[in-house]
Amino acid sequence: MRARRRAGRAALGAAVTPDGDTVTVAAAVDGTLTLDDVRMDPAVLRHQGEVAQRHGNPQLAENLFRAAELAVLEDARVLALYESLRPHRSTGEELDRLAAGLRADGATRCAALVESAATWYRRRGLLR
Amino acid sequence: MTGPSPRVLGRLRVLDGRPVNLDGFSVPDAENGLVALASPDDPEPSLVVRDGRVVELDGVPEADFDVLDAFLAEYGLDLAVADEAMAVDDVEFARRTCDFTVPRDEIVRLVAGMTPAKLARIVALMTPVELQLAVAKMRVRRTPSIQAHVTNQLDDPLLLAADAASAVAYGFREVETTVPVLADAPSNAVAVLIGSQVGVPGALAQCSIEEALELRLGLRGLTTYAETVSIYGTEQVFVDGDDTPFSKALLTSAYASRGLKMRVTSGAGSEVLMGAAERRSMLFLESRCVLLARAMGSQGVQNGGIDGAAIVASVPEGMKELLAENLMVMMRDLESCSGNDTLVSESDIRRAAHTVPLFLAGSDYIFSGYGSIPRYDNTFAISNFNSEDIDDYLVLQRDWGVDGGLRSVSAAHLEQVRRRAARAAQAVYRDLGLADYDDSRVEDVVFANGSRDLPPVHPMLVAEAARAIEARRLSVVDVIASLGRTGFTEEAEHIAALTRCRLTGDHLQTAAIYTEDLTVLSKITDPNDYRGPGTGYRMSESRRAEVDGIRTARTIAQLTADQVPGPGAVDLVEVGAADTGHDPREVVVGVSPAFARTVWLAMSGLTIGEVLRQISAGLEEESCLLRIVRVPATIDLGMIGLTAARLAGSGVSIGLQGKGTALIHRRDLAPLANLELFSVAPLATARMYRLMGQNAARHAKGMRPVPILSGGTEQAITARYHARSVALTTLERRACEPGAAPVELRWVRP
Numbered sequence: 001m002r003a004r005r006r007a008g009r010a011a012l013g014a015a016v017t018p019d020g021d022t023v024t025v026a027a028a029v030d031g032t033l034t035l036d037d038v039r040m041d042p043a044v045l046r047h048q049g050e051v052a053q054r055h056g057n058p059q060l061a062e063n064l065f066r067a068a069e070l071a072v073l074e075d076a077r078v079l080a081l082y083e084s085l086r087p088h089r090s091t092g093e094e095l096d097r098l099a100a101g102l103r104a105d106g107a108t109r110c111a112a113l114v115e116s117a118a119t120w121y122r123r124r125g126l127l128r
Numbered sequence: 129m130t131g132p133s134p135r136v137l138g139r140l141r142v143l144d145g146r147p148v149n150l151d152g153f154s155v156p157d158a159e160n161g162l163v164a165l166a167s168p169d170d171p172e173p174s175l176v177v178r179d180g181r182v183v184e185l186d187g188v189p190e191a192d193f194d195v196l197d198a199f200l201a202e203y204g205l206d207l208a209v210a211d212e213a214m215a216v217d218d219v220e221f222a223r224r225t226c227d228f229t230v231p232r233d234e235i236v237r238l239v240a241g242m243t244p245a246k247l248a249r250i251v252a253l254m255t256p257v258e259l260q261l262a263v264a265k266m267r268v269r270r271t272p273s274i275q276a277h278v279t280n281q282l283d284d285p286l287l288l289a290a291d292a293a294s295a296v297a298y299g300f301r302e303v304e305t306t307v308p309v310l311a312d313a314p315s316n317a318v319a320v321l322i323g324s325q326v327g328v329p330g331a332l333a334q335c336s337i338e339e340a341l342e343l344r345l346g347l348r349g350l351t352t353y354a355e356t357v358s359i360y361g362t363e364q365v366f367v368d369g370d371d372t373p374f375s376k377a378l379l380t381s382a383y384a385s386r387g388l389k390m391r392v393t394s395g396a397g398s399e400v401l402m403g404a405a406e407r408r409s410m411l412f413l414e415s416r417c418v419l420l421a422r423a424m425g426s427q428g429v430q431n432g433g434i435d436g437a438a439i440v441a442s443v444p445e446g447m448k449e450l451l452a453e454n455l456m457v458m459m460r461d462l463e464s465c466s467g468n469d470t471l472v473s474e475s476d477i478r479r480a481a482h483t484v485p486l487f488l489a490g491s492d493y494i495f496s497g498y499g500s501i502p503r504y505d506n507t508f509a510i511s512n513f514n515s516e517d518i519d520d521y522l523v524l525q526r527d528w529g530v531d532g533g534l535r536s537v538s539a540a541h542l543e544q545v546r547r548r549a550a551r552a553a554q555a556v557y558r559d560l561g562l563a564d565y566d567d568s569r570v571e572d573v574v575f576a577n578g579s580r581d582l583p584p585v586h587p588m589l590v591a592e593a594a595r596a597i598e599a600r601r602l603s604v605v606d607v608i609a610s611l612g613r614t615g616f617t618e619e620a621e622h623i624a625a626l627t628r629c630r631l632t633g634d635h636l637q638t639a640a641i642y643t644e645d646l647t648v649l650s651k652i653t654d655p656n657d658y659r660g661p662g663t664g665y666r667m668s669e670s671r672r673a674e675v676d677g678i679r680t681a682r683t684i685a686q687l688t689a690d691q692v693p694g695p696g697a698v699d700l701v702e703v704g705a706a707d708t709g710h711d712p713r714e715v716v717v718g719v720s721p722a723f724a725r726t727v728w729l730a731m732s733g734l735t736i737g738e739v740l741r742q743i744s745a746g747l748e749e750e751s752c753l754l755r756i757v758r759v760p761a762t763i764d765l766g767m768i769g770l771t772a773a774r775l776a777g778s779g780v781s782i783g784l785q786g787k788g789t790a791l792i793h794r795r796d797l798a799p800l801a802n803l804e805l806f807s808v809a810p811l812a813t814a815r816m817y818r819l820m821g822q823n824a825a826r827h828a829k830g831m832r833p834v835p836i837l838s839g840g841t842e843q844a845i846t847a848r849y850h851a852r853s854v855a856l857t858t859l860e861r862r863a864c865e866p867g868a869a870p871v872e873l874r875w876v877r878p
Binding site for chain 1: 204206233349367370371374375377378379380381382383387423424427461603604608609613617620621627628630631634
């Protein structure tokens with residue numbers, strides 16, 4: 001349900017204001033508040049990326065766009081992705097598969113980062 | 129020539145014992161990277177772009193790129209301005225950078241197209257003062273801020289919470305903790321999260337530990353920013369650090385994806401320490417790091433005085449290099465979290481001299497870790513300034529009218545927030561079944577200076593709590609709920625409010641801090657608009673009052689509150705106009721207008737009655753007679769003394785002010801040409817007043833007494849006593865009656 005709500009708002013293209021009003025002490029005490037409720041909305045991150053772009057920092061923008069892609073991934077997958085990119089952790093094929101998987105899930109910017117890493121890790125001997 | 133003298137020069141013996149000579153200093157050695165600003169092996173700046181891609185960067189062709197070069201080439205530079213940027217004259221651009229009539233945006237626009245070697249050369253051209261001017265103009269956020277280290281040797285959660293609350297009370301807007309024992313980290317994160325929201329909300333908190341564990345804590349909302357994402361200027365050191373620019377870029381995005389503010393850490397000296405500086409200067413390697421930070425999409429950089437600072441400071445112009453590092457970050461339009469993070473010298477003079485130029489210029493964060501806890505409790509490393517230096521820092525703010533981000537805190541308020549934080553942590557640890565600390569522990573924490581003041585507890589208590597936090601994957605939601613359940617509603621509301629604010633992502637923009645009413649100040653909302661005098665950041669009236677209001681400032685009324693006649697105070701009765709005496713043994717003590725009227729206590733702490741008794745006894749020992757006369761017409765001691773001398777049968781007098789300053793005078797001398805002067809009233813002793821009585825008597829008898837020597841002092845006499853001296857002079861001035869004739873006083877002795 002949350003995912004659908006997010007998608008709906010993003011589709012509207014309106015100013016992005018997250019539904020933070022659900023984050024209350026009462027909800028936490030009642031046990032109705034979950035960690036999912038305090039997760040970043042990808043649309044918010046994309047919006048912040050656009051702000052950074054407008055203010056002359058395309059690299060910060062790119063980071064926030066990548067973050068928007070990661071925001072919908074499970075914690076474990078994000079942690080594994082980071083681990084895979086550390087030196088001597090992955091084979092070239094593993095990185096290629098990782099990139100393909102990300103691309104398939106719409107995380108094209110993260111995929112591009114992994115693809116570039118794969119290229120340079122091959123050249124610099126940083127593969128497993 | 130004869131051989132060396134066996135005697136050691138006294139001056140060198142003293143100098144050898146000075147703290148500065150405990151510091152290590154290196155002869156410049158480019159081969160091993162021990163050069164600050166330029167090495168013969170630093171590359172010539174170069175940038176060759178073909179078909180929209182960089183094919184040569186600072187002398188390295190694409191075929192020879194290492195992973196750092198590759199990353200910089202692919203992501204770092206604005207190629208649209210590269211030709212213009214690389215063609216500018218270095219000196220001309222350095223001038224424009226520190227010229228506040230040239231807009232900041234114009235500098236930022238061109239620096240985006242400059243290679244690391246180009247930028248390093250430009251900043252190396254500036255003098256320290258020019259660097260300061262450039263920093264004032266180029267830093268991102270208008271409002272300066274400051275970050276604290278909050279750690280202790282025991283990882284005691286109650287003490288961490290109390291110290292985080294203390295830091296926030298002092299005005300720190302980020303609090304950074306770490307661990308001596310990695311497994312304790314989750315507990316430290318929870319404790320600092322709680323403590324940081326006591327009193328006022330919005331301070332960001334982090335737990336600096338191994339990258340993957342830090343990220344895991346961040347994903348669960350137990351931290352709100354990350355900083356110790358280390359980057360290095362050479363591929364070798366980067367990989368030794370178990371990362372690459374690609375993995376760090378992914379990490380940067382991972383933090384942002386969970387709404388955590390994040391910056392990277394670099395700072396010269398680390399490559400030298402790890403023996404892989406590749407014969408480059410520290411400034412050039414750091415310039416690569418700064419561009420790397422920009423290329424990764426980090427909003428900011430912590431550098432200029434981090435772990436390697438003392439290595440940098442060991443070579444010529446090292447201190448300048450550290451300031452130049454901060455400036456390069458600002459010129460790349462990134463948040464500068466400006467070092468001062470590591471104690472850079474054993475010398476108080478030298479460590480202060482490292483911090484002060486940046487402190488005066490202002491930065492996004494003047495410290496990337498002010499040690500808000502005692503030196504021994506800092507588990508990062510001792511910071512350049514620590515809790516022992518807080519009052520010095522507050523006074524420096526006041527001295528220069530500079531906003532260094534901190535404010536004075538009353539003892540009562542400090543006690544209150546420390547107790548509140550310790551109790552909140554106690555309640556949450558009990559409620560979540562993590563640990564049970566009793567009430568006496570809370571009180572010990574409230575009053576402790578540091579962990580050495582705490583009684584021992586079971587050594588595995590914290591580790592067990594931390595293990596439980598990890599095993600149960602407790603999150604910020606659990607902390608909010610627990611605070612809510614245990615009645616710490618205000619703290620629960622603060623964390624919930626901060627969490628709501630974070631969902632807007634506004635704090636992910638460059639140089640963002642939350643104010644105490646949870647407004648985001650950042651490059652977007654609070655851009656630095658310094659354009660010379662009368663522009664840029666200005667303290668509000670209320671902020672200036674905070675800066676001025678140090679706890680040791682006193683009004684004249686407060687400084688003179690102890691000027692009351694105590695039991696048995698000297699009783700001087702006015703008996704009419706003073707005549708000239710005729711007895712050649714008579715010495716007149718001329719007292720000042722306020723003496724025994726509104727001034728009763730001399731600066732030395734002696735009562736004025738005791739001073740008078742000692743002088744009287746000295747005169748008596750030399751068989752002279754005492755007469756006391758008030759000279760109400762002047763507060764000038766020379767004139768008081770001379771007036772009294774002219775009334776004395778012997779022609780000799782003692783002039784005496786209420787604060788204890790005294791002199792011996794003779795009727796035939798000029799007002800300022802006295803016989804003996806005790807100008808340093810705070811150091812005068814009863815024995816000296818007695819000797820003064822004796823010497824005045826000897827002068828009266830035509831003898832030539834041996835002058836009284838004080839032996840000198842090392843006290844900062846004027847600094848210690850001038851405020852009080854001025855206050856007492858005010859009392860003298862109020863009592864002064866210009867034109868009034870000298871008055872005979874009768875000393876009524878019990």
